[in-house]
Amino acid sequence: MKLTAFWRWWIAGTTSHLGSAVGGVALPLTALVVLDATAFEMGLITAAGYLAYLLISLPAGVIVQRVPLRGMQVVLDVIRGLAIASVPVAWWSGTLTVAQLVVVALVVSFGNVLFDVANQTFLPEIVPPEQLQARNSLNSGTHAATQLGGPSLGGLAVQLLGAVPTLFVDAVSYLISATLLRTLPERRVERPAQRPPMVTMIKDGWRYVLRHPIIGPAMWDATATNFVCGAMLALFPFYLVRELHASPLLVGVLLAADGLGTLIGAALTTRFTDRVGTARGLIIAAVVGVAGALIIPLGTGLSGYVAFAAGNLIFAGSTVVLSVTTRTYRMLASPPELLSRVIATVKFVSWGAIPLGGLLAGVLAGPLGARTTLVIFGSLTVLSPIIYLSTPIRRMRDLPLGPAPEPAGATT
Numbered sequence: 001m002k003l004t005a006f007w008r009w010w011i012a013g014t015t016s017h018l019g020s021a022v023g024g025v026a027l028p029l030t031a032l033v034v035l036d037a038t039a040f041e042m043g044l045i046t047a048a049g050y051l052a053y054l055l056i057s058l059p060a061g062v063i064v065q066r067v068p069l070r071g072m073q074v075v076l077d078v079i080r081g082l083a084i085a086s087v088p089v090a091w092w093s094g095t096l097t098v099a100q101l102v103v104v105a106l107v108v109s110f111g112n113v114l115f116d117v118a119n120q121t122f123l124p125e126i127v128p129p130e131q132l133q134a135r136n137s138l139n140s141g142t143h144a145a146t147q148l149g150g151p152s153l154g155g156l157a158v159q160l161l162g163a164v165p166t167l168f169v170d171a172v173s174y175l176i177s178a179t180l181l182r183t184l185p186e187r188r189v190e191r192p193a194q195r196p197p198m199v200t201m202i203k204d205g206w207r208y209v210l211r212h213p214i215i216g217p218a219m220w221d222a223t224a225t226n227f228v229c230g231a232m233l234a235l236f237p238f239y240l241v242r243e244l245h246a247s248p249l250l251v252g253v254l255l256a257a258d259g260l261g262t263l264i265g266a267a268l269t270t271r272f273t274d275r276v277g278t279a280r281g282l283i284i285a286a287v288v289g290v291a292g293a294l295i296i297p298l299g300t301g302l303s304g305y306v307a308f309a310a311g312n313l314i315f316a317g318s319t320v321v322l323s324v325t326t327r328t329y330r331m332l333a334s335p336p337e338l339l340s341r342v343i344a345t346v347k348f349v350s351w352g353a354i355p356l357g358g359l360l361a362g363v364l365a366g367p368l369g370a371r372t373t374l375v376i377f378g379s380l381t382v383l384s385p386i387i388y389l390s391t392p393i394r395r396m397r398d399l400p401l402g403p404a405p406e407p408a409g410a411t412t
Contacts (some may be wrong), residue, residue: 222326
């Protein structure tokens with residue numbers, strides 16, 4: 001039986017995400033074990049992996065709108081696959097350097113930004129509106145599953161094959177994804193006869209998001225949440241090892257609570273929002289997320305392990321409810337000709353907060369300690385329900401799926 005366009009799209013993304021999770025273990029191990037990279041060099045590689053979100057997220061929305069969508073995704077998969085494959089090729093030829101790893105991370109980062117915007121823009125083209133919530137939940141749950149299983153598979157592959165050869169797994173996953181994406185239909189959105197300047201198109205997307213009474217607040221909520229997530233990503237390993245004295249094996253188990261919470265949240269989002277309403281669901285999830293974030297740094301010894309796992313699971317589950325619900329709403333409420341630019345604007349602002357949160361957390365953790373810093377950032381999550389309660393969402397059961405109401409003072 002021939003697979004529908006969605007399932008081919010889903011298999012392509014799942015294969016790519018699994019390969020990336022494997023590569024996420026193999027690439028840093030290549031730098032550390034094969035090239036004996038310093039801490040500064042590891043920082044350069046990590047920074048290169050995030051730099052594109054700050055540099056091209058906004059123009060990515062215009063670029064995605066101007067080029068053939070399916071063809072662009074295929075090309076980006078091939079480019080990322082070749083970039084990753086260049087590492088083992090250089091290693092076998094004796095020319096591999098840390099500089100090459102930085103360039104590879106940068107190329108993959110730029111490809112990720114463009115591909116993610118294109119992928120989210122493409123999904124409403126192959127899924128009926130009434131199925132978007134369920135499909136977004138499935139995609140989030142699948143991504144969480146690959147983040148749970150991928151690192152373990154990557155560690156096993158590195159143990160058996162070595163760090164550098166394992167990168168071929170990641171490269172092959174991109175090529176499989178490209179092959180599947182080539183079978184998908186082209187987009188149905190018609191391009192205008194005349195193209196306005198890129199800056200004008202970026203401003204249109206930015207203006208639409210900021211003036212929208214729901215998409216705008218949802219972006220600021222995601223930004224506040226991601227700022228806290230950046231701090232957590234930076235401090236969790238340090239907190240578990242230095243302050244809770246967890247073994248490496250226990251650290252892996254406790255960190256897996258994030259993936260488990262994401263899986264649970266993704267599996268329950270549609271049923272939860274169907275029962276309480278999408279607008280009310282956002283407020284409830286935001287309040288629950290505050291509780292989860294504040295539980296994480298409580299206790300010592302066994303109670304500390306339990307609190308960390310429970311709080312991490314709760315926070316991750318609530319975050320995925322917020323993410324799936326608002327992402328689905330953006331796809332349904334945004335005009336098709338603006339969707340890619342809306343997605344790019346939200347990604348630029350909200351994802352740009354992740355490295356900033358991590359950097360500030362690292363600065364504060366020195367004098368204050370990881371536990372106190374986690375309490376401070378956990379307290380900041382109260383901004384999430386405050387943002388939603390200060391908007392018209394507080395009076396709604398469900399987010400409106402028709403044309404967006406005009407913000408006060410807006411001109412038509």
